[in-house]
Amino acid sequence: MTVAADSAVPAIDRSMSPGRVALRRALRHGSFWVGGSILLAITIVAVLAPVLTHYDPAAQNLTQRFLPPIWAEKGSWDHILGTDNLGRDYLARLLYGARISLVIGLFTVLISGLIGTTLGVAAGYWGGWVDLVINFVVTIRLTLPVVLVALVVVALVGSSLSLMIIVIGLLLWDRFAIVVRSATQQVAQREYIISARAIGSSTARILIKEVLPNITGPLIVVASIEFAHAILLEAALSFLGLGVQPPEVSWGLMVAEAKAQLLFRPWMVAIPGAALVALIFAINLVGDAIRDVTTPEGRA
Amino acid sequence: MTDDVLIMQGVTREYAVGGPFAKKKILKALRGIDLTVSRGQTLGLVGESGCGKSTLAKILLGVEEPTAGSVLVDGRPISSYDRLERAKLIQPVFQDPYSSLNPRMTVEAIIASPLEVRGEGTRASRRKRVEELAAEVGLPRHLVDAYPSQLSGGQRQRVAIARALIGEPKILICDEPTSALDVSVQSQILNLLHRLKQELNLTMILISHNLAVVHHLADEVAVMYLGQIVERGPSEDIFERPHHPYTDALLRAVLTPRPGSRLPDLGLQAEFPSPLNPPPGCVFHPRCPYALADCSRLEPSSTGGQRVHRCHHPLNMVDISMSTAATR
Amino acid sequence: MSGEPILEVKGLQVEIPVDGAVLRPVRGVDLHVFRGETVAVVGESGCGKSLTALAIMGLLPRAARYTCDRITLNGESLANVSARRWRQLRGDRIAMIFQDPMTALDPCYRIGDQMREILQQHRRISKQDARERSLELLRKVGIPSPEERLSQFPHQLSGGLRQRVMIAMALLCEPELIIADEPTTALDVTIQSQILRLLQDIQRDTGIGLILITHDLGVVAGMADRIVVMYGGEVVEVGACDDVLSRPLHPYTEGLMRSIPVPGQTKRGELLGFIPGIVPRQTGERTRCGFIDRCPYAAEVCAAGPVPLSAGENGHEVRCAVPAQRRDPQAWNRLTEAS
Numbered sequence: 013m014t015v016a017a018d019s020a021v022p023a024i025d026r027s028m029s030p031g032r033v034a035l036r037r038a039l040r041h042g043s044f045w046v047g048g049s050i051l052l053a054i055t056i057v058a059v060l061a062p063v064l065t066h067y068d069p070a071a072q073n074l075t076q077r078f079l080p081p082i083w084a085e086k087g088s089w090d091h092i093l094g095t096d097n098l099g100r101d102y103l104a105r106l107l108y109g110a111r112i113s114l115v116i117g118l119f120t121v122l123i124s125g126l127i128g129t130t131l132g133v134a135a136g137y138w139g140g141w142v143d144l145v146i147n148f149v150v151t152i153r154l155t156l157p158v159v160l161v162a163l164v165v166v167a168l169v170g171s172s173l174s175l176m177i178i179v180i181g182l183l184l185w186d187r188f189a190i191v192v193r194s195a196t197q198q199v200a201q202r203e204y205i206i207s208a209r210a211i212g213s214s215t216a217r218i219l220i221k222e223v224l225p226n227i228t229g230p231l232i233v234v235a236s237i238e239f240a241h242a243i244l245l246e247a248a249l250s251f252l253g254l255g256v257q258p259p260e261v262s263w264g265l266m267v268a269e270a271k272a273q274l275l276f277r278p279w280m281v282a283i284p285g286a287a288l289v290a291l292i293f294a295i296n297l298v299g300d301a302i303r304d305v306t307t308p309e310g311r312a
Numbered sequence: 313m314t315d316d317v318l319i320m321q322g323v324t325r326e327y328a329v330g331g332p333f334a335k336k337k338i339l340k341a342l343r344g345i346d347l348t349v350s351r352g353q354t355l356g357l358v359g360e361s362g363c364g365k366s367t368l369a370k371i372l373l374g375v376e377e378p379t380a381g382s383v384l385v386d387g388r389p390i391s392s393y394d395r396l397e398r399a400k401l402i403q404p405v406f407q408d409p410y411s412s413l414n415p416r417m418t419v420e421a422i423i424a425s426p427l428e429v430r431g432e433g434t435r436a437s438r439r440k441r442v443e444e445l446a447a448e449v450g451l452p453r454h455l456v457d458a459y460p461s462q463l464s465g466g467q468r469q470r471v472a473i474a475r476a477l478i479g480e481p482k483i484l485i486c487d488e489p490t491s492a493l494d495v496s497v498q499s500q501i502l503n504l505l506h507r508l509k510q511e512l513n514l515t516m517i518l519i520s521h522n523l524a525v526v527h528h529l530a531d532e533v534a535v536m537y538l539g540q541i542v543e544r545g546p547s548e549d550i551f552e553r554p555h556h557p558y559t560d561a562l563l564r565a566v567l568t569p570r571p572g573s574r575l576p577d578l579g580l581q582a583e584f585p586s587p588l589n590p591p592p593g594c595v596f597h598p599r600c601p602y603a604l605a606d607c608s609r610l611e612p613s614s615t616g617g618q619r620v621h622r623c624h625h626p627l628n629m630v631d632i633s634m635s636t637a638a639t640r
Numbered sequence: 641m642s643g644e645p646i647l648e649v650k651g652l653q654v655e656i657p658v659d660g661a662v663l664r665p666v667r668g669v670d671l672h673v674f675r676g677e678t679v680a681v682v683g684e685s686g687c688g689k690s691l692t693a694l695a696i697m698g699l700l701p702r703a704a705r706y707t708c709d710r711i712t713l714n715g716e717s718l719a720n721v722s723a724r725r726w727r728q729l730r731g732d733r734i735a736m737i738f739q740d741p742m743t744a745l746d747p748c749y750r751i752g753d754q755m756r757e758i759l760q761q762h763r764r765i766s767k768q769d770a771r772e773r774s775l776e777l778l779r780k781v782g783i784p785s786p787e788e789r790l791s792q793f794p795h796q797l798s799g800g801l802r803q804r805v806m807i808a809m810a811l812l813c814e815p816e817l818i819i820a821d822e823p824t825t826a827l828d829v830t831i832q833s834q835i836l837r838l839l840q841d842i843q844r845d846t847g848i849g850l851i852l853i854t855h856d857l858g859v860v861a862g863m864a865d866r867i868v869v870m871y872g873g874e875v876v877e878v879g880a881c882d883d884v885l886s887r888p889l890h891p892y893t894e895g896l897m898r899s900i901p902v903p904g905q906t907k908r909g910e911l912l913g914f915i916p917g918i919v920p921r922q923t924g925e926r927t928r929c930g931f932i933d934r935c936p937y938a939a940e941v942c943a944a945g946p947v948p949l950s951a952g953e954n955g956h957e958v959r960c961a962v963p964a965q966r967r968d969p970q971a972w973n974r975l976t977e978a979s
Binding site: 360361464465466467494495496497498499500502503506521522523524525527528529547548551561562563565566567568569570571572573574575576577578580583584 | 684685798799800801828829830831832833834836837840855856857858859860861862863881882883885886895896897898899900901902903904905906908909911912913914915916918919
Binding site: 030031207 | 375402472
C-alpha cells in the first residue's frame with residue numbers, strides 16, 4: 013500500500029459537497045437511524061391511514077363502547093386497540109391523530125422558521141440599531157408565557173386547525189431568531205462575505221447565496237427542536253379543550269378524553285401518550301444527529 | 313509620464329468607541345494618509361497590528377467610508393462609483409484562504425461570481441472564462457468542479473486570485489496574501505503574483521508585515537505606524553537607507569536563515585500604544601531608540617515628494633546641509 | 641550542552657484512525673535534547689511537529705495513539721505514565737508554551753491567580769510566597785509594572801505581554817525542558833525578536849533545554865543549536881544549525897531555503913525558488929521515499945523502498961537515497977523555469 017499523493021488525483025469527487033458530506037456522516041450516526049426510522053414510520057402510517065384502517069375515526073357507535081384492545085380478554089381483531097367512550101375505533105383515531113401532529117409540527121415550523129430566520133439574519137448581518145430593535149422584540153416575546161397566550165387567543169377567537177397553526181407559529185419563532193442571529197454574526201465576519209461585497213454583490217444576493225446556505229446546520233437543529241415543541245404545545249392545548257375540536261382527532265385530545273378512565277382502562281391514556289413520546293423522542297434523536305454532523309468542518 | 317490610478321489625500325478614518333451609555337472615545341485608525349499609485353506599479357504597505365493597513369484596504373474596497381479626505385480612482389472620487397462599477401475597478405485577495413471562499417460554492421461558481429453578479433455572459437461563456445483564469449493562475453483544471461474543502465491552502469489562494477482577476481480590475485489589493493500559507497507554498501504564490509503583475513500590467517497594492525516579501529515584489533513601499541505613513545519611497549532606497557527609526561527596526565527584525573545569524577537587538581522600548589490613546593508629539597517616540605526631547609512635544613510633519621518621512625531626526629540623511637541629520 | 645540528554649525520544653509513532661483509514665502523522669521520530677541546548681524542529685503544516693510535541697507532553701487528542709521505543713525525561717520513562725504522575729510532571733519538570741497567546745490563557749481568571757495555581761499545584765507554598773515568586777518571574781520576562789499585571793485579566797494585556805506571561809508561567813517551577821510551539825508566529829515582527837531574545841537569555845541563565853517548533857527558518861538561524869527538519873511525519877534531516885543551513889543535504893531543506901526571499905540576497909523581481917506540489921496525506925506504510933513526488937533529484941532508487949536516515953559527519957544525518965555527487969546541480973533551476 014503506497015502512500016497516496018493526493019496532489020495527482022485527476023478525477024474530482026463531486027460527492028464532496030458539504031451537504032453530501034454531512035448526509036454521509038449522518039447515515040453513519042446511530043441516533044439518525046433510530047430516530048429517522050421511527051419518524052419515517054410515523055409519517056408513513058399517517059399518510060397511509062385510510063389504507064391501514066377502514067374505520068372513520070369520528071364514527072360513533074354507541075353500542076360498541078369501551079371494547080377492550082387485542083391483548084385483553086374479550087379483545088378482538090375487529091378493533092385492535094379497542095374503542096373509546098363513544099365507540100370510535102381507537103387505532104383509527106391513533107393513526108389519524110398522527111396526521112394532526114405532523115401537520116401542526118410542519119406548518120408551525122415553517123411559519124416560525126420564516127419569521128425567526130428573517131429577524132435573526134437581519135439582526136446578525138446589520139447589527140447596530142436593527143440588532144437593538146430586534147433584540148427588544150425578542151425579549152418581549154420571551155416574557156410572554158406561550159401556553160397562556162395561546163389559550164387566551166384560542167378562547168377569544170375560537171379554535172380551528174389553521175388558527176392554531178398560525179397562533180403557535182407566531183409564538184415559537186424566538187429560538188430561531190436567537191440562534192440564526194448568532195450564526196449569521198459568525199458568517200458575516202468571514203472574508204468571503206467581504207469578497208462578495210467587493211465584487212459588487214447586492215445585499216439580497218449576499219444574504220441568499222452566501223449567508224443562508226452557511227447557516228443551515230444550526231437552522232435545521234432549531235427546526236427539529238421547535239417541531240417537537242409545536243407538537244407538544246398542540247397536545248397540551250387539545251388536552252385543555254382549547255386545541256383541536258371534535259370531530260377532528262389529535263393525540264392530546266385522546267388523552268383528555270381518556271383521562272377519566274385513567275384508573276380503569278389505563279391503556280386509553282397510555283397509547284396516545286406513548287405515541288407522543290415516541291414522536292418527540294425520534295425528533296430529538298434526529299436533531300441530535302444533525303447537530304453532531306454539522307459541526308464545522310476542520311481545516312483541510 | 314505616470315498615469316495615476318489611485319490618489320489618496322488626507323484620508324482619515326475615526327471610530328467612536330463605546331456603547332450607547334458610555335462616554336465616547338475616538339479611535340483614529342487612519343490619520344492624514346497621502347498616497348498615489350501609478351498604473352502598473354506595485355505599492356507595498358508595511359506595518360504591524362494597529363497601524364491601519366486593514367482599514368485602508370477596507371476603504372479602498374468600499375466596505376468603509378473615510379471620515380475625511382479624498383480617494384480618487386481614475387480621476388473620479390471613489391464614492392461616485394456605484395457598487396458594480398467599483399467592483400470593476402478594485403478587487404481584493406485576502407489573507408486567510410480558509411475563510412475567503414464560500415464553502416458551499418464550487419470553485420467554478422466562486423471564480424465566476426464577479427461576472428455572474430454583473431449578469432455578464434452566459435453560463436457557458438463564464439465557464440470558459442473560469443477555465444482560462446484557472447490555467448492562468450496554475451490551478452489544475454479538474455479542481456474547477458471541486459469544493460474549497462478539497463483544496464489546499466495554496467490552491468485556495470489561487471482561486472481567490474482568479475476570482476479577483478476575472479473581472480479585469482484596475483487595482484488588485486492583496487492583504488497579506490501569503491501569511492497564512494506554508495513557506496514552500498508562499499513562494500509559489502509570490503511567483504504567481506509577480507508573473508501576473510508583468511503579464512497583465514497590474515496595479516497592485518500589497519499589504520504585508522513581511523518586509524522580505526514586500527521588498528521582493530513592490531516598486532514603492534509605504535511604512536505605516538499607528539494610522540500614519542511614517543516613511544515612503546522606492547523599494548530599494550527604503551531598504552538600503554531607511555530614514556525612519558521604525559523602518560530601520562522593521563528591517564533589522566527580518567530574520568534570515570543565514571548560518572551564524574544572531575537575533576537582532578532592536579532597542580525598542582515599551583509595547584505598542586493603543587490607537588485610542590496615541591502618544592503626544594511623534595507617535596513613535598515612546599519606543600524610539602533615538603528619541604530626543606522635542607519628539608514628545610511636536611508632531612513631525614511629513615516631507616513631500618518622492619521620498620517621504622515623518623521624523624524630527626531621520627536616519628541616513630546623506631544631505632549634510634540638513635542640520636537635523638543623524639547618521640547610523 | 642553535555643552529558644546525558646534531558647529528553648530522549650526514539651521511534652515515536654502517532655496514529656489516528658479517521659473515517660475508516662489510519663493516519664500516521666508521525667512515523668519513527670528520534671529526538672534528543674541536552675541541557676542548555678536549543679533544538680529547533682522545523683517543518684510545515686502536516687509534517688507532524690506539533691503532534692510530536694503533544695506526544696512528548698502526553699497531550700495527544702483522545703483519538704490518537706502513540707508508540708515508541710523509548711521516551712525518557714531525565715532517565716524517567718514517559719511511556720506509560722499515570723495521569724497523576726503527568727499532573728506532577730507537567731508544569732514542574734516539563735513545560736509547554738503555545739502558539740496563540742490569545743487562547744492559551746484562561747480568560748476568566750486573573751494572571752496572578754493562574755500563576756499561583758501552577759505554583760500551588762507543584763509546591764507547598766504560601767499565598768504570599770507564590771505572589772513573590774510570580775512577581776519575580778514577571779520582572780524576569782520584562783513585564784513592566786508587574787504588580788498591576790497580577791490582578792489583570794488576560795484580555796487586558798497585549799499579545800506580546802501575554803506571551804511573556806506564558807513564558808513566565810512556564811518557568812515558575814524551574815522545569816528542565818520547555819517545548820515552545822510556534823511561540824512567535826502570532827506576534828508582530830518587532831515583538832517577535834524581543835520574545836525570542838528573552839527565551840535565549842533565559843536559557844543561557846538557567847541552562848534549560850528548549851525545543852523550538854517553528855516553520856520559520858529565520859527564527860531557527862538565530863536561536864537553534866541543532867535543527868531537526870521534519871516532512872511527512874519523518875525526520876528528513878538533522879544536524880548542527882550552521883551545518884544544516886550552510887549545507888542543506890535534504891532536497892526539502894534545500895527547497896525551503898531557496899523559497900525564502902532575503903532582501904539583499906534574492907534579486908528583486910526574480911522568481912523565487914519553490915517546491916512544486918502539495919503535502920500528501922499520510923496513510924499506510926512507507927514503500928518509498930516520502931518526498932519523491934516533489935523532489936527534483938528523484939531517481940529510481942528512491943522508489944525502491946523506504947529510505948533510512950543515514951549518519952554523516954558531525955552528527956549531520958539525512959534521509960535521502962541520492963547522495964550529493966549524483967545530484968544534478970541544475971535540477972532546481974530547471975524546475976523553476978518549467979513553471
